Amino acid sequence: MRFSFHLILTISIISLISCNKQSKNDTAGNVSTDTVTVNTYKATINLPPPNEKESAVKYSKVIGWPEGKTPTVPEGLSITKFASGLKSPRNIYVAPNGDIFVALANTESKGIKKKITDEISGRNESQHTQSSLNQVYLFRDNNGDGKPEVQTPYITGLNQPFGMLILNNYFYVANTDGILRYPYKDGDTRIDAKGEKILDLPAGGYNNHWTRNLISNNDGSKIFVSVGSASNVAEHGIQEEQFRANILEINPDGTGKRIFASGLRNPVGMDILPGTSELWTVVNERDELGDNLVPDYLTQAKEGGFYGWPYSYFGQHIDPRIKQEDQKPELVQQAIVPDLPLDSHSSSMGIVFYEQKQLPEKYQGGAFIAQHGSWNRSAFTGYRVAFVPFKNGKLAGPAEDFVTGFIADAEKGEVYGRPVATAVTKEGNLLITDDASDTIWLVRESK
Numbered sequence: 212m213r214f215s216f217h218l219i220l221t222i223s224i225i226s227l228i229s230c231n232k233q234s235k236n237d238t239a240g241n242v243s244t245d246t247v248t249v250n251t252y253k254a255t256i257n258l259p260p261p262n263e264k265e266s267a268v269k270y271s272k273v274i275g276w277p278e279g280k281t282p283t284v285p286e287g288l289s290i291t292k293f294a295s296g297l298k299s300p301r302n303i304y305v306a307p308n309g310d311i312f313v314a315l316a317n318t319e320s321k322g323i324k325k326k327i328t329d330e331i332s333g334r335n336e337s338q339h340t341q342s343s344l345n346q347v348y349l350f351r352d353n354n355g356d357g358k359p360e361v362q363t364p365y366i367t368g369l370n371q372p373f374g375m376l377i378l379n380n381y382f383y384v385a386n387t388d389g390i391l392r393y394p395y396k397d398g399d400t401r402i403d404a405k406g407e408k409i410l411d412l413p414a415g416g417y418n419n420h421w422t423r424n425l426i427s428n429n430d431g432s433k434i435f436v437s438v439g440s441a442s443n444v445a446e447h448g449i450q451e452e453q454f455r456a457n458i459l460e461i462n463p464d465g466t467g468k469r470i471f472a473s474g475l476r477n478p479v480g481m482d483i484l485p486g487t488s489e490l491w492t493v494v495n496e497r498d499e500l501g502d503n504l505v506p507d508y509l510t511q512a513k514e515g516g517f518y519g520w521p522y523s524y525f526g527q528h529i530d531p532r533i534k535q536e537d538q539k540p541e542l543v544q545q546a547i548v549p550d551l552p553l554d555s556h557s558s559s560m561g562i563v564f565y566e567q568k569q570l571p572e573k574y575q576g577g578a579f580i581a582q583h584g585s586w587n588r589s590a591f592t593g594y595r596v597a598f599v600p601f602k603n604g605k606l607a608g609p610a611e612d613f614v615t616g617f618i619a620d621a622e623k624g625e626v627y628g629r630p631v632a633t634a635v636t637k638e639g640n641l642l643i644t645d646d647a648s649d650t651i652w653l654v655r656e657s658k
Contacts, residue, residue, distance in 0.1 A: 242531040249525050252550040253606050261531050262501040267589040270333040271626040273647040274619055280627065283616035284654055287571060290614065291357060293642060293653040294350060299339045300644040300651050302424070302561070302632045304375035308397055309637035311350040312365060313644065313651065314372040314384075316343045318419050337586065338419075338629070338647050345369040347384060349400060350651075355638040357653045366393065366402050370414075374425030376434065379463055385423035385436065388414035390465065409465025410436070413455055416477075417442045418498075419558075426481045427463075429488055434461050437492065439477035444497050444532050445521040456520050458492065458512050474518035474546065480562035480632070484511070485576065486604050493559040493580055494549070496524060498587040500531075507559040508549035509580065509599060509610075519546040553610055557593030558583035561632030561644070564601070569639025569656060576601045579613060579641060581630040594618050596630050596643055614643060614654065 244260050284290045294300070299317035306312065317339035320329045329335040346369065351361035366372075366384060374385030382395040382402060391406030415421050420439030427434050440456040441447060458478055460471040472478075477495035484491055490512045496505035497520065505524040522539055523529050526548040529538070553559050561581035565574050577600045582593030596614035600607040619625040628648030635641060640655040 242529050247528065249528075249548060251525075251548055251552055254552055254609050256506065256525075256552045258505075258525060258528060259501060259503050261504055263499060263531070265501045266499040266587060267502060268332060268587065269589060269591070269624060270337040270586045271584060271591065271594070271618075271629070272333065272336045272624050273338070273629065274625050274627060275648050276627045276650065281616070282614045282627075282652060284614055287657055288654055289657045290652055290654050292650060293357060294359065294362065294651040295649060297348060297649055297651075298344045299646045299649065300348075300631075301646050302373045302375065302422070303634040303642055303644050303651070305634045305636060305642070306377050309352075311352070311359070311634070311636070311642065312375050313348045313350065314375060315346045315348055316369070316371045316373060317341075317646065318421065319343050319371070333624075334586070343371050345371060347372055347375060351400075352636070355636070357640070357655070361400060363400050365400070366406075371421050373422040374436070376425040376427060378427050378431050378434070381463075383425055383434070385412075385425045387416075387421040387423060388412055390423070390425070390436065390461075410461060410468065412436070412438060413441065413453070416440060416455070420477050420495075422477075422479050422560075424479060424481055426483065426490075428490075429483060431463070434463060435459070435471060435481060435490060436461060437475075437478045437481055439479070439495070440520065442521075443499060444530055445537075446532070449521075449537070452521075458490070471514055472512040472516045472518070474516075474520045474522075475512065476520040478512070479560040480580070481512075482562050482564050482578070484601070484604060485564050485566045491562065491564075491578070493553070493562045494518070495558055495560070496555070497521070497530070498556065502588045502590070503555050506552035506555045507557050507582075508553055509551040509559070509562070509578070510547075510549035513547065516547050517542060517545050518549065519543070522546075525549065525552070550606055551599065551609065553580070553597070554582070554585075554592035556585035556588045558585060559593070559597075561630070561634075563633045563635055563641075565635060565641075567635055567639030570641070570654075571656075573600075574598060576604075577607075579633045580610065581633050581643060583629050583631055584617070584626065591618055591621055591624075591626075594626055594629060596633060614652070617645075 320340040349365040350359040371387040376383040584594035594617040597610040598613040628645040
């Protein structure tokens, strides 16, 4: 069985290489062969030429947090476990009343072939790949001491939930295949009512692109829905990407669906910049073009804006894997350069703007970004929570370390955990989900 699979896998890889070579010959000649400089809003970056031959695969091995070991935070702050032992806490949402909701879900490797390839590559040691728990869990910390008195399943029987939202007395959940809403009553500890499906969405997606996130605009008249791509670079055909690699906009009842911003390969985290109506997002860019292509990024998602995927990246830089007959030069000319580059392959996922006063002044108004960590790079990137400064409603500098220490041994490829999402409690402390180690962390001022 193992020999037959390895033989099939070898033949498949040879066939894939042949296909890639043919595809490369069919592409247009305007792909950069030199390092190019790109000016973004607050940074200048050098983009190396794309190199498919140097695409590395290095999955991390999650070993969990030893007793007494925690991530590292800046001086004057502390980090403690808010909760642990829950399978794959993925996304986190803080309700207006201070209740904390966590989506428990993970990537599922289905079929014997997928399970074997995950075992061979090491992917199964970097994250949960078994059956997803598919719940929303409620935490209630009545006295704000960082030790929730209530920990209980809130909604069960979901389908890879991620985004959550309370609006107009409804509790919204974004499953991978659609949006449900439930009647919401402040203070309840469980919802047993059947959810109303208000919108179908394309399910699943490339790698971890099954996540669907939610956020409303300031007045609650619209809901934004993030949907990642079905592929790395539309290799299954652009027809498979309908209503994907976009941020959608809908009415609260699910009607009026339209594409708000497009060409965003996997826009997971979203938040509204305080004091404005601007929607900002962090985006996982494409794989398999080399260690330093293509940078993930943080950007304002502008209404009607196109950000390049799959045809180009960081403006008009053409992806060499797009065949000439499939290119869209008129659309590429409209591609917006993102506001701030982040580390390539860092899997930047969660974002929250900090509006409270509990943390030091330096962090007030800025953004916290959870970077789940790389697999398509010879040396790890990500595996941290980064901080991006904003001043007076404007981007004010590059990303810097905030919570680190997730990497246990880079040479061995071992990590303690992997941060996914960030949220701010009603007390002004920062919550971080760490899905691979089944932990939720709480960052606050040292006492």
